[in-house]
Amino acid sequence: MQAFPEPGTAALDPEKAKVLQAVVDLAAASPDVPTGSRGATAAVVTDRWTWSGAAGTDVKGTALRPDTSMAAANIMKTFVAAEVMLLVKAGKVDLDKPISTYVQHKLTANNATVRQHLSMTSGVPDFGNDDYRELEKAVAAAPGKHWTREQALSYHTAKIGAPSKDSGYSNASYELLGLLIEKVTSQPLAGVLRRDLATPAGLKHAAFQDGEKPQPPVAVDDNDSCGAPDGYLPCRAFASAWAAAGGLAADAPTIARWGYQLYGGRVLPPDLVSEMTTKGDAPYGLGTELYPDELAIGAAYGHFGDNPDHTSLLAVVPAKKLAAAVIFADGGRDIGKAMINLTIALEPLLK
Template identity: 65%
Template sequence: MRWSATALLVFALVGCSGGGEVPLPAPQTPAAFPPPATRTLAPDKAKALQEALDQIVEFPDSPSGSRGATAAVVTDHWTWSGAVGTDSRGTPLRPDTSMAVASITKTFIAAEVMLLAGKGELNLELPIARYVPHRLTANDATVRQHLSMTAALPDYQPADFARMDRAAAAAPGKHWTLAQSLDFADGHLGEPGRAYSYSNPSYVLLGMLIEKLTGQPLATALRRDLATPAGLQHAAFQDGEKPQPPAAVDNDQACGAPDGYLPCRAFASLAAAPGGLAADAPTVARWGYQLYGGRVIPADLVNQMTDGDGQYGLGTMLFTQQFGLGQAFGHRGDMPDHTSLLIVIPAKRLSIALLLANGGRSIDRRMTDLTNAVAPLLS
């Protein structure tokens, strides 16, 4: 999700007759991954992974460099995590340092919606307006179209972000509801279903859908249905939850003094559904393994999330062969002080999370360095 310069830059994505809801049909179901490993990678083998991480801080001002980075790898045989450098305030990073992981949050939103659909509580092929009446649902785009970002709902525009900046700077500690965050979205609706176009407002509407159907605040529903079953110990769905220490402190002048949120409560709540998650690299990597490995929602629902021949599935970026080792799924995220990337390569039962302590970085290159270092360790 892109914000203007003084604030957040990027969070940087079965019909039935009579309208009744039924559980989604089950296509051919891929086998779920085995449990994630608990054994850590031997130090002599982990050296190559740490060296790949260390290279990121050698030229911190380069497009793919950073002042600091953390990373984690989860497989069915071993795990690894590492850290290098500092956050924006000069505090040394640890493998368990939380950062704002921005649009990786969308994988949770999509997974929760799919879980509700699989239980028959909603129909992906019905207009989202059936569940969430709103001026931004007036074009009758379906729930599935909002998940796939084909709902023709434009993203926030520069003027929208500027208004968000001013509102947050005026009251950094304010809580904004999901509906209130949509007051800043002034784009004109188009005809849904024609083309992919990245849209953070679509994911705000999906967050409102989750709250409507579960009767719970978004953070409560995601914690109960996804984070707890997946065993995520160090994730915070802001602003319903605060990041757990240690957490990298942002250097956002509009926020004033740190208040325990990333970067502060106003921005965290404005971004809650499309990009509010704060977590450390091991947690993000474990989430990827559990989600795309079919261990937290049924594998046939995961198969729908990762289906497609374009760049986006349902709350999931499709990376084809971009990082080597096979087809990859996951999501990027971007904030002023954090760039993040989660990839899962099902053919290798491999999940990797990389978090950089700078925003707007070319993180894909650094992820490729990591996959190249991981490849010899997967025999």
């Protein structure tokens, strides 16, 4: 692939922007259906122009703005994977060595490689339902507590298997990759990602929790385990427990810009981006979900995010030099329909 040019800085013509805003309005007008939400934000970055919009409210009734920070959750995996690839480029990590070369833990004893953890084929399954319930009880007892990755991983009781293309999605793998980054760099994860990725990409409104707090305006969460809002999404205990797997908080323009900069080969060399976005044994790249035929304007890649109060989706269409992000102020929603509608609306604007 060739690197994208500089992201555009001009705002999309207001008349043309109306068709994109209509997509956001539609999503926020349908809070009682799986494809809608009480509130939505969206953004698009191309090589020529940018656009962002908002409609509806958060759970407390506060009107959303395009720059409202919400939990982007699993999109954090794209940052962790990108940082691992930078460490590979620097010769500090070998993708095809066991992760136990860098992290000694009970979950690294099956000789799964760094690449296999990145691609969700490590044989280390996700936390089980009982694991999540026990962790939620612990969070409810002290929602303002800072959790280490080791403390979060201590709740993992699912049986470990051999590496396999059928391994499946695993937050545990990304908590281990977060440990790898901290072990290799001897620095906290948030600081490393800020220095190596967020600053070069021009991301001023991303927060790597709980090393960083979401920047205002921030949508309020309503998580039963968290109690009163504490400035984190949903609260410090959850944000730190899932820091490497799902600790990202950001607004839609920031997520779209990140997708453009990352998958456009502007923060990683294009050959490493190609490696991240190539389908391997599983239908997942390296920290990247692949969308070969879901969108109206071509094959895409990016990542989905979900937490109890927010749902998010990043999609980058390399053929169009375009990145788009959508965030809902509700969890567990079918946000893909809004992204499809957005790309349908985008198609005539790209000619």
